[in-house]
Amino acid sequence: MKEIKIGKKVITNKYPAICVPVVGKSKEEVLSQANEIVKLQPDLIELRCDIFESTDVEDVKKMLSEFKNTVGEVPILFTFRTDKEGGEKAISDDDYFRLNVEVAKTKNVELIDVEAYSKKDMAPELIKEIKECGVKVVGSNHHFEGTPEKEEIIDTLLQMEKLGADICKIAVMPKNEEDVNTLIEASVQADNKVKTPIVTMAMGELGEITRVCCAVTGSCITFAAGTNASAPGQLKYNVVRELIDSREKFHPDYNVWLIGFMGTGKTTVSQALSKITGMEVVDADEYLVKRENMAISDIFEKFGEKYFRDIESDVIKELGKTSGKIISCGGGAVLRTKNVDVMKQTGKIVLLRASAQSIYERVKDGTDRPILNGHMNVEYIEQLMKQREDKYKPVADIEVPTDKDGLVMTCHDMLSKLKK
Numbered sequence: 001m002k003e004i005k006i007g008k009k010v011i012t013n014k015y016p017a018i019c020v021p022v023v024g025k026s027k028e029e030v031l032s033q034a035n036e037i038v039k040l041q042p043d044l045i046e047l048r049c050d051i052f053e054s055t056d057v058e059d060v061k062k063m064l065s066e067f068k069n070t071v072g073e074v075p076i077l078f079t080f081r082t083d084k085e086g087g088e089k090a091i092s093d094d095d096y097f098r099l100n101v102e103v104a105k106t107k108n109v110e111l112i113d114v115e116a117y118s119k120k121d122m123a124p125e126l127i128k129e130i131k132e133c134g135v136k137v138v139g140s141n142h143h144f145e146g147t148p149e150k151e152e153i154i155d156t157l158l159q160m161e162k163l164g165a166d167i168c169k170i171a172v173m174p175k176n177e178e179d180v181n182t183l184i185e186a187s188v189q190a191d192n193k194v195k196t197p198i199v200t201m202a203m204g205e206l207g208e209i210t211r212v213c214c215a216v217t218g219s220c221i222t223f224a225a226g227t228n229a230s231a232p233g234q235l236k237y238n239v240v241r242e243l244i245d246s247r248e249k250f251h252p253d254y255n256v257w258l259i260g261f262m263g264t265g266k267t268t269v270s271q272a273l274s275k276i277t278g279m280e281v282v283d284a285d286e287y288l289v290k291r292e293n294m295a296i297s298d299i300f301e302k303f304g305e306k307y308f309r310d311i312e313s314d315v316i317k318e319l320g321k322t323s324g325k326i327i328s329c330g331g332g333a334v335l336r337t338k339n340v341d342v343m344k345q346t347g348k349i350v351l352l353r354a355s356a357q358s359i360y361e362r363v364k365d366g367t368d369r370p371i372l373n374g375h376m377n378v379e380y381i382e383q384l385m386k387q388r389e390d391k392y393k394p395v396a397d398i399e400v401p402t403d404k405d406g407l408v409m410t411c412h413d414m415l416s417k418l419k420k
Protein backbone atom coordinates (compact mmCIF):
# COMPACT_ATOMS: atom_id res chain seq x y z
CA MET A 1 0.00 0.00 0.00
CA LYS A 2 1.23 3.52 -0.77
CA GLU A 3 0.89 6.15 1.90
CA ILE A 4 1.58 9.86 2.09
CA LYS A 5 0.95 12.21 4.96
CA ILE A 6 -0.61 15.55 4.07
CA GLY A 7 -0.80 17.64 7.22
CA LYS A 8 -2.34 15.27 9.74
CA LYS A 9 -4.11 13.31 7.05
CA VAL A 10 -2.73 10.02 5.77
CA ILE A 11 -3.63 9.40 2.14
CA THR A 12 -3.42 5.98 0.51
CA ASN A 13 -4.01 4.34 -2.83
CA LYS A 14 -6.59 2.03 -1.25
CA TYR A 15 -9.06 4.56 0.07
CA PRO A 16 -9.02 7.92 -1.70
CA ALA A 17 -9.08 11.27 0.00
CA ILE A 18 -11.93 13.45 -1.20
CA CYS A 19 -10.78 16.93 -2.13
CA VAL A 20 -13.31 19.73 -2.53
CA PRO A 21 -12.36 22.82 -4.55
CA VAL A 22 -13.02 26.43 -3.64
CA VAL A 23 -13.60 28.51 -6.75
CA GLY A 24 -14.39 32.00 -5.47
CA LYS A 25 -13.47 35.15 -7.37
CA SER A 26 -13.42 37.63 -4.50
CA LYS A 27 -12.00 37.06 -1.03
CA GLU A 28 -15.54 37.11 0.36
CA GLU A 29 -16.63 34.44 -2.08
CA VAL A 30 -13.58 32.30 -1.31
CA LEU A 31 -14.21 32.52 2.42
CA SER A 32 -17.93 31.91 2.23
CA GLN A 33 -17.39 28.82 0.05
CA ALA A 34 -14.67 27.63 2.44
CA ASN A 35 -17.10 28.02 5.32
CA GLU A 36 -19.70 25.85 3.62
CA ILE A 37 -17.21 23.24 2.44
CA VAL A 38 -15.60 22.76 5.85
CA LYS A 39 -19.01 21.65 7.14
CA LEU A 40 -18.83 18.72 4.72
CA GLN A 41 -15.66 17.54 6.47
CA PRO A 42 -13.70 16.81 3.31
CA ASP A 43 -10.26 15.18 3.53
CA LEU A 44 -8.63 18.00 1.57
CA ILE A 45 -9.71 21.42 0.37
CA GLU A 46 -8.36 22.90 -2.84
CA LEU A 47 -7.90 26.61 -3.35
CA ARG A 48 -8.16 27.27 -7.09
CA CYS A 49 -6.16 30.47 -7.09
CA ASP A 50 -6.46 31.02 -10.86
CA ILE A 51 -10.13 31.84 -10.24
CA PHE A 52 -9.32 34.37 -7.50
CA GLU A 53 -9.45 37.92 -8.86
CA SER A 54 -5.83 38.85 -8.17
CA THR A 55 -2.52 37.21 -9.05
CA ASP A 56 -0.61 39.68 -6.91
CA VAL A 57 1.47 37.72 -4.40
CA GLU A 58 0.59 39.97 -1.46
CA ASP A 59 -3.16 39.84 -2.25
CA VAL A 60 -3.00 36.06 -2.50
CA LYS A 61 -1.05 35.72 0.75
CA LYS A 62 -3.56 37.90 2.60
CA MET A 63 -6.50 35.93 1.30
CA LEU A 64 -4.72 32.67 2.01
CA SER A 65 -4.11 33.47 5.64
CA GLU A 66 -7.83 34.12 6.21
CA PHE A 67 -8.63 31.00 4.19
CA LYS A 68 -6.36 28.97 6.46
CA ASN A 69 -8.13 30.34 9.53
CA THR A 70 -11.48 29.38 8.05
CA VAL A 71 -10.61 25.80 7.12
CA GLY A 72 -8.70 25.03 10.34
CA GLU A 73 -7.16 21.56 10.24
CA VAL A 74 -8.32 20.53 6.77
CA PRO A 75 -5.15 20.27 4.65
CA ILE A 76 -5.03 22.77 1.79
CA LEU A 77 -4.07 22.03 -1.78
CA PHE A 78 -3.05 25.27 -3.48
CA THR A 79 -3.55 25.27 -7.25
CA PHE A 80 -2.94 27.90 -9.86
CA ARG A 81 -4.33 26.18 -12.94
CA THR A 82 -3.07 27.98 -16.04
CA ASP A 83 -5.27 28.54 -19.07
CA LYS A 84 -3.14 26.09 -21.04
CA GLU A 85 -4.28 23.24 -18.80
CA GLY A 86 -7.92 24.23 -18.47
CA GLY A 87 -7.62 26.96 -15.85
CA GLU A 88 -8.95 30.50 -15.83
CA LYS A 89 -5.83 32.61 -16.26
CA ALA A 90 -2.62 32.96 -18.18
CA ILE A 91 0.45 33.79 -16.13
CA SER A 92 4.12 34.17 -17.08
CA ASP A 93 6.46 31.38 -16.08
CA ASP A 94 8.35 33.73 -13.77
CA ASP A 95 5.16 34.82 -12.01
CA TYR A 96 3.99 31.20 -11.75
CA PHE A 97 7.29 30.23 -10.13
CA ARG A 98 7.31 33.15 -7.71
CA LEU A 99 3.65 32.81 -6.69
CA ASN A 100 4.00 29.14 -5.87
CA VAL A 101 7.25 29.58 -3.94
CA GLU A 102 5.91 32.55 -1.96
CA VAL A 103 2.77 30.61 -1.09
CA ALA A 104 4.90 27.64 0.03
CA LYS A 105 6.95 29.95 2.27
CA THR A 106 3.83 31.04 4.16
CA LYS A 107 3.42 27.39 5.23
CA ASN A 108 -0.32 28.07 5.13
CA VAL A 109 -0.79 25.22 2.65
CA GLU A 110 0.15 21.56 2.88
CA LEU A 111 0.21 20.76 -0.83
CA ILE A 112 0.88 22.69 -4.05
CA ASP A 113 -0.09 21.66 -7.56
CA VAL A 114 2.68 22.15 -10.12
CA GLU A 115 1.99 21.64 -13.83
CA ALA A 116 5.23 19.68 -13.90
CA TYR A 117 4.88 17.93 -17.24
CA SER A 118 4.26 21.04 -19.34
CA LYS A 119 6.75 23.08 -17.34
CA LYS A 120 9.54 20.50 -17.38
CA ASP A 121 12.30 23.12 -17.49
CA MET A 122 11.36 24.90 -14.32
CA ALA A 123 9.70 21.97 -12.55
CA PRO A 124 12.76 20.46 -10.77
CA GLU A 125 13.81 23.79 -9.26
CA LEU A 126 10.25 24.87 -8.41
CA ILE A 127 9.41 21.54 -6.84
CA LYS A 128 12.65 21.59 -4.85
CA GLU A 129 12.00 25.06 -3.46
CA ILE A 130 8.42 24.19 -2.50
CA LYS A 131 9.55 21.03 -0.75
CA GLU A 132 12.25 22.92 1.14
CA CYS A 133 9.41 24.81 2.80
CA GLY A 134 7.98 21.51 4.05
CA VAL A 135 5.14 21.63 1.52
CA LYS A 136 4.40 18.62 -0.68
CA VAL A 137 3.87 18.74 -4.43
CA VAL A 138 1.26 17.30 -6.75
CA GLY A 139 2.78 17.14 -10.25
CA SER A 140 -0.12 17.52 -12.66
CA ASN A 141 -0.96 17.24 -16.34
CA HIS A 142 -4.30 17.82 -18.06
CA HIS A 143 -5.69 16.79 -21.42
CA PHE A 144 -8.92 18.62 -22.17
CA GLU A 145 -8.83 17.63 -25.84
CA GLY A 146 -8.79 13.87 -25.55
CA THR A 147 -7.20 10.80 -24.01
CA PRO A 148 -3.58 9.90 -24.73
CA GLU A 149 -2.56 6.28 -25.33
CA LYS A 150 -2.13 4.10 -22.27
CA GLU A 151 1.68 4.13 -22.54
CA GLU A 152 1.75 7.91 -22.75
CA ILE A 153 -0.40 8.25 -19.64
CA ILE A 154 1.92 5.95 -17.69
CA ASP A 155 5.02 7.70 -19.05
CA THR A 156 3.67 11.14 -18.11
CA LEU A 157 3.15 10.01 -14.53
CA LEU A 158 6.63 8.43 -14.42
CA GLN A 159 8.22 11.60 -15.75
CA MET A 160 6.53 13.77 -13.16
CA GLU A 161 7.83 11.44 -10.47
CA LYS A 162 11.34 11.95 -11.87
CA LEU A 163 10.84 15.70 -11.77
CA GLY A 164 10.36 15.38 -8.00
CA ALA A 165 6.59 15.35 -7.45
CA ASP A 166 5.32 13.65 -4.27
CA ILE A 167 2.00 12.78 -5.96
CA CYS A 168 1.58 12.49 -9.74
CA LYS A 169 -1.73 13.45 -11.32
CA ILE A 170 -3.19 13.21 -14.79
CA ALA A 171 -6.66 14.17 -16.05
CA VAL A 172 -7.95 13.26 -19.51
CA MET A 173 -11.10 13.96 -21.51
CA PRO A 174 -12.69 10.76 -22.83
CA LYS A 175 -14.64 10.76 -26.07
CA ASN A 176 -16.04 7.26 -25.62
CA GLU A 177 -16.21 4.27 -23.30
CA GLU A 178 -12.90 2.95 -24.63
CA ASP A 179 -11.09 6.13 -23.54
CA VAL A 180 -12.48 5.70 -20.03
CA ASN A 181 -11.17 2.14 -19.97
CA THR A 182 -7.79 3.30 -21.28
CA LEU A 183 -7.55 5.70 -18.35
CA ILE A 184 -8.57 3.00 -15.88
CA GLU A 185 -6.11 0.43 -17.27
CA ALA A 186 -3.30 2.97 -17.49
CA SER A 187 -3.93 3.93 -13.86
CA VAL A 188 -3.81 0.34 -12.66
CA GLN A 189 -0.47 -0.19 -14.41
CA ALA A 190 0.95 3.19 -13.45
CA ASP A 191 0.10 2.63 -9.80
CA ASN A 192 2.43 -0.38 -9.94
CA LYS A 193 5.21 1.39 -11.81
CA VAL A 194 5.23 4.84 -10.22
CA LYS A 195 6.56 4.87 -6.68
CA THR A 196 4.60 7.94 -5.60
CA PRO A 197 0.85 7.80 -5.12
CA ILE A 198 -1.03 8.77 -8.27
CA VAL A 199 -4.19 10.74 -8.98
CA THR A 200 -6.04 9.99 -12.20
CA MET A 201 -9.40 10.85 -13.66
CA ALA A 202 -11.38 10.91 -16.86
CA MET A 203 -13.37 14.13 -16.97
CA GLY A 204 -16.87 14.86 -18.26
CA GLU A 205 -20.00 12.78 -17.73
CA LEU A 206 -18.49 9.82 -19.55
CA GLY A 207 -15.62 9.68 -17.08
CA GLU A 208 -17.68 10.01 -13.89
CA ILE A 209 -17.06 6.42 -12.91
CA THR A 210 -13.32 7.11 -12.56
CA ARG A 211 -14.08 9.55 -9.77
CA VAL A 212 -15.65 6.85 -7.62
CA CYS A 213 -13.65 3.72 -8.43
CA CYS A 214 -10.32 4.89 -7.00
CA ALA A 215 -9.79 1.60 -5.17
CA VAL A 216 -9.59 0.07 -8.67
CA THR A 217 -7.44 2.76 -10.31
CA GLY A 218 -5.24 3.42 -7.28
CA SER A 219 -6.02 7.13 -7.45
CA CYS A 220 -5.30 8.50 -3.97
CA ILE A 221 -7.38 11.66 -4.34
CA THR A 222 -10.74 12.26 -5.97
CA PHE A 223 -12.19 15.72 -6.51
CA ALA A 224 -15.83 16.39 -5.67
CA ALA A 225 -17.94 19.52 -5.84
CA GLY A 226 -18.87 21.30 -2.62
CA THR A 227 -20.57 24.53 -3.55
CA ASN A 228 -19.41 24.63 -7.21
CA ALA A 229 -17.60 22.17 -9.50
CA SER A 230 -14.11 23.14 -10.68
CA ALA A 231 -13.93 20.72 -13.61
CA PRO A 232 -16.40 18.96 -15.90
CA GLY A 233 -17.87 15.75 -14.52
CA GLN A 234 -17.25 16.51 -10.87
CA LEU A 235 -19.96 14.91 -8.77
CA LYS A 236 -21.38 16.31 -5.55
CA TYR A 237 -19.39 15.64 -2.39
CA ASN A 238 -22.12 13.67 -0.62
CA VAL A 239 -22.58 11.33 -3.57
CA VAL A 240 -18.84 10.69 -3.85
CA ARG A 241 -18.54 10.18 -0.08
CA GLU A 242 -21.34 7.60 -0.01
CA LEU A 243 -20.06 5.72 -3.04
CA ILE A 244 -16.44 5.70 -1.89
CA ASP A 245 -17.50 4.50 1.58
CA SER A 246 -19.78 1.84 0.11
CA ARG A 247 -16.69 -0.21 -0.73
CA GLU A 248 -16.12 -0.72 3.00
CA LYS A 249 -19.71 -0.59 4.12
CA PHE A 250 -21.78 -2.36 1.51
CA HIS A 251 -21.10 -6.09 1.61
CA PRO A 252 -24.47 -7.79 1.25
CA ASP A 253 -24.62 -11.50 1.87
CA TYR A 254 -27.31 -11.70 -0.80
CA ASN A 255 -27.05 -11.46 -4.57
CA VAL A 256 -28.16 -8.34 -6.40
CA TRP A 257 -30.08 -9.60 -9.44
CA LEU A 258 -30.44 -7.00 -12.18
CA ILE A 259 -33.39 -7.57 -14.42
CA GLY A 260 -35.10 -5.49 -17.07
CA PHE A 261 -35.79 -5.25 -20.73
CA MET A 262 -32.98 -5.45 -23.28
CA GLY A 263 -30.97 -2.25 -23.37
CA THR A 264 -32.03 -0.99 -19.95
CA GLY A 265 -28.33 -1.00 -19.02
CA LYS A 266 -28.01 -4.18 -16.97
CA THR A 267 -24.47 -4.93 -18.17
CA THR A 268 -23.20 -1.35 -17.98
CA VAL A 269 -24.75 -0.64 -14.59
CA SER A 270 -23.62 -3.94 -13.08
CA GLN A 271 -20.02 -3.33 -14.15
CA ALA A 272 -20.03 0.20 -12.77
CA LEU A 273 -21.57 -0.99 -9.51
CA SER A 274 -18.88 -3.64 -9.24
CA LYS A 275 -16.10 -1.08 -9.77
CA ILE A 276 -17.62 1.09 -7.05
CA THR A 277 -18.47 -1.49 -4.40
CA GLY A 278 -15.85 -4.12 -5.19
CA MET A 279 -18.62 -6.74 -5.41
CA GLU A 280 -17.98 -9.41 -7.99
CA VAL A 281 -20.15 -9.19 -11.09
CA VAL A 282 -21.47 -12.03 -13.23
CA ASP A 283 -23.18 -11.46 -16.55
CA ALA A 284 -25.62 -14.36 -16.90
CA ASP A 285 -25.67 -14.15 -20.70
CA GLU A 286 -21.88 -14.08 -20.92
CA TYR A 287 -21.72 -17.01 -18.50
CA LEU A 288 -24.19 -18.87 -20.71
CA VAL A 289 -22.24 -18.11 -23.89
CA LYS A 290 -19.01 -19.41 -22.32
CA ARG A 291 -20.73 -22.47 -20.90
CA GLU A 292 -22.26 -23.38 -24.28
CA ASN A 293 -19.33 -22.02 -26.26
CA MET A 294 -21.84 -20.48 -28.64
CA ALA A 295 -23.23 -17.02 -29.36
CA ILE A 296 -26.82 -16.37 -28.23
CA SER A 297 -27.96 -15.55 -31.76
CA ASP A 298 -26.51 -18.91 -32.93
CA ILE A 299 -28.30 -20.78 -30.14
CA PHE A 300 -31.62 -19.17 -31.16
CA GLU A 301 -30.99 -19.90 -34.81
CA LYS A 302 -29.89 -23.52 -34.39
CA PHE A 303 -32.04 -24.72 -31.50
CA GLY A 304 -34.78 -22.13 -31.03
CA GLU A 305 -35.97 -20.03 -28.11
CA LYS A 306 -37.24 -22.86 -25.88
CA TYR A 307 -33.81 -24.49 -25.87
CA PHE A 308 -32.22 -21.12 -25.00
CA ARG A 309 -34.70 -20.61 -22.13
CA ASP A 310 -33.87 -24.08 -20.75
CA ILE A 311 -30.17 -23.29 -20.61
CA GLU A 312 -30.92 -19.88 -19.20
CA SER A 313 -32.83 -21.55 -16.34
CA ASP A 314 -29.89 -23.90 -15.69
CA VAL A 315 -27.55 -20.93 -15.59
CA ILE A 316 -29.72 -19.03 -13.13
CA LYS A 317 -29.93 -22.10 -10.93
CA GLU A 318 -26.14 -22.38 -10.96
CA LEU A 319 -25.66 -18.71 -10.22
CA GLY A 320 -28.19 -18.98 -7.41
CA LYS A 321 -25.66 -21.13 -5.54
CA THR A 322 -23.41 -18.08 -5.09
CA SER A 323 -23.87 -15.12 -2.77
CA GLY A 324 -22.81 -11.50 -2.47
CA LYS A 325 -22.61 -11.06 -6.23
CA ILE A 326 -24.11 -8.66 -8.71
CA ILE A 327 -25.79 -10.79 -11.34
CA SER A 328 -26.85 -9.15 -14.56
CA CYS A 329 -29.57 -11.23 -16.24
CA GLY A 330 -30.72 -11.48 -19.82
CA GLY A 331 -33.87 -9.48 -20.55
CA GLY A 332 -36.07 -12.58 -20.67
CA ALA A 333 -34.74 -14.25 -17.54
CA VAL A 334 -37.87 -13.44 -15.54
CA LEU A 335 -40.25 -15.00 -18.08
CA ARG A 336 -40.10 -18.26 -16.13
CA THR A 337 -41.35 -18.32 -12.56
CA LYS A 338 -38.75 -20.86 -11.49
CA ASN A 339 -35.99 -18.39 -12.42
CA VAL A 340 -37.64 -15.69 -10.37
CA ASP A 341 -37.93 -18.10 -7.42
CA VAL A 342 -34.16 -18.63 -7.46
CA MET A 343 -33.59 -14.87 -7.55
CA LYS A 344 -36.04 -14.24 -4.70
CA GLN A 345 -34.51 -16.96 -2.54
CA THR A 346 -30.94 -15.78 -2.98
CA GLY A 347 -31.14 -12.03 -3.24
CA LYS A 348 -32.85 -8.82 -4.13
CA ILE A 349 -34.28 -8.13 -7.56
CA VAL A 350 -33.53 -4.76 -9.11
CA LEU A 351 -35.61 -3.78 -12.10
CA LEU A 352 -33.85 -1.39 -14.45
CA ARG A 353 -36.10 0.83 -16.53
CA ALA A 354 -35.69 3.00 -19.59
CA SER A 355 -38.06 4.37 -22.19
CA ALA A 356 -38.59 2.50 -25.47
CA GLN A 357 -36.88 5.39 -27.24
CA SER A 358 -33.75 5.22 -25.03
CA ILE A 359 -33.67 1.46 -25.45
CA TYR A 360 -33.93 1.75 -29.19
CA GLU A 361 -31.02 4.23 -29.26
CA ARG A 362 -28.91 1.86 -27.21
CA VAL A 363 -29.62 -1.37 -29.11
CA LYS A 364 -30.29 -0.26 -32.68
CA ASP A 365 -26.80 -1.00 -34.01
CA GLY A 366 -26.40 -4.36 -32.27
CA THR A 367 -26.83 -7.71 -33.99
CA ASP A 368 -26.84 -9.92 -30.90
CA ARG A 369 -30.50 -9.62 -29.89
CA PRO A 370 -32.40 -12.23 -31.86
CA ILE A 371 -35.69 -11.27 -30.18
CA LEU A 372 -35.54 -7.96 -32.05
CA ASN A 373 -34.52 -9.43 -35.40
CA GLY A 374 -36.63 -7.81 -38.08
CA HIS A 375 -38.38 -5.60 -35.50
CA MET A 376 -35.75 -3.02 -34.74
CA ASN A 377 -38.06 -0.09 -34.08
CA VAL A 378 -39.45 1.86 -31.13
CA GLU A 379 -43.05 0.65 -31.62
CA TYR A 380 -42.11 -3.02 -31.43
CA ILE A 381 -39.90 -2.45 -28.40
CA GLU A 382 -42.75 -0.60 -26.71
CA GLN A 383 -45.19 -3.37 -27.49
CA LEU A 384 -42.89 -6.13 -26.21
CA MET A 385 -42.13 -4.11 -23.08
CA LYS A 386 -45.87 -3.84 -22.39
CA GLN A 387 -46.30 -7.57 -22.89
CA ARG A 388 -43.54 -8.28 -20.39
CA GLU A 389 -44.50 -5.65 -17.84
CA ASP A 390 -46.45 -8.25 -15.82
CA LYS A 391 -43.32 -10.35 -15.56
CA TYR A 392 -41.04 -7.50 -14.52
CA LYS A 393 -42.96 -5.22 -12.22
CA PRO A 394 -44.48 -7.63 -9.66
CA VAL A 395 -41.19 -9.44 -9.01
CA ALA A 396 -39.00 -6.38 -8.46
CA ASP A 397 -37.84 -5.41 -4.98
CA ILE A 398 -36.75 -2.03 -6.26
CA GLU A 399 -36.88 -0.12 -9.53
CA VAL A 400 -34.17 2.12 -10.94
CA PRO A 401 -34.45 4.31 -14.06
CA THR A 402 -31.31 4.32 -16.18
CA ASP A 403 -32.09 7.08 -18.65
CA LYS A 404 -32.77 9.93 -16.26
CA ASP A 405 -29.26 10.49 -14.95
CA GLY A 406 -25.64 9.55 -15.59
CA LEU A 407 -24.23 6.13 -14.79
CA VAL A 408 -22.78 7.02 -11.41
CA MET A 409 -25.97 8.71 -10.20
CA THR A 410 -27.89 5.63 -11.35
CA CYS A 411 -25.61 3.43 -9.22
CA HIS A 412 -26.03 5.84 -6.32
CA ASP A 413 -29.79 5.67 -6.68
CA MET A 414 -29.69 1.88 -6.70
CA LEU A 415 -27.42 1.61 -3.67
CA SER A 416 -29.58 4.04 -1.68
CA LYS A 417 -32.65 1.96 -2.47
CA LEU A 418 -30.90 -1.32 -1.68
CA LYS A 419 -29.74 -0.03 1.70
CA LYS A 420 -33.27 0.96 2.76
Ligand code: S3P
Pocket residue numbers: 260261262263266285296329330331332333368369370371
Ligand atom coordinates in the same frame (compact mmCIF):
# COMPACT_ATOMS: atom_id res chain seq x y z
C1 S3P B 1 -33.37 -11.61 -24.32
C2 S3P B 1 -32.46 -10.64 -23.90
C3 S3P B 1 -31.02 -10.80 -24.11
C4 S3P B 1 -30.62 -12.27 -24.23
C5 S3P B 1 -31.48 -12.96 -25.25
C6 S3P B 1 -32.96 -12.87 -24.94
C7 S3P B 1 -34.82 -11.35 -24.09
O1 S3P B 1 -30.34 -10.19 -23.01
O2 S3P B 1 -30.74 -12.96 -23.02
O3 S3P B 1 -31.20 -12.37 -26.50
O4 S3P B 1 -35.62 -12.25 -24.32
O5 S3P B 1 -35.16 -10.22 -23.70
P1 S3P B 1 -30.17 -8.57 -22.82
O6 S3P B 1 -31.37 -8.10 -22.08
O7 S3P B 1 -28.94 -8.42 -21.99
O8 S3P B 1 -30.03 -7.97 -24.17
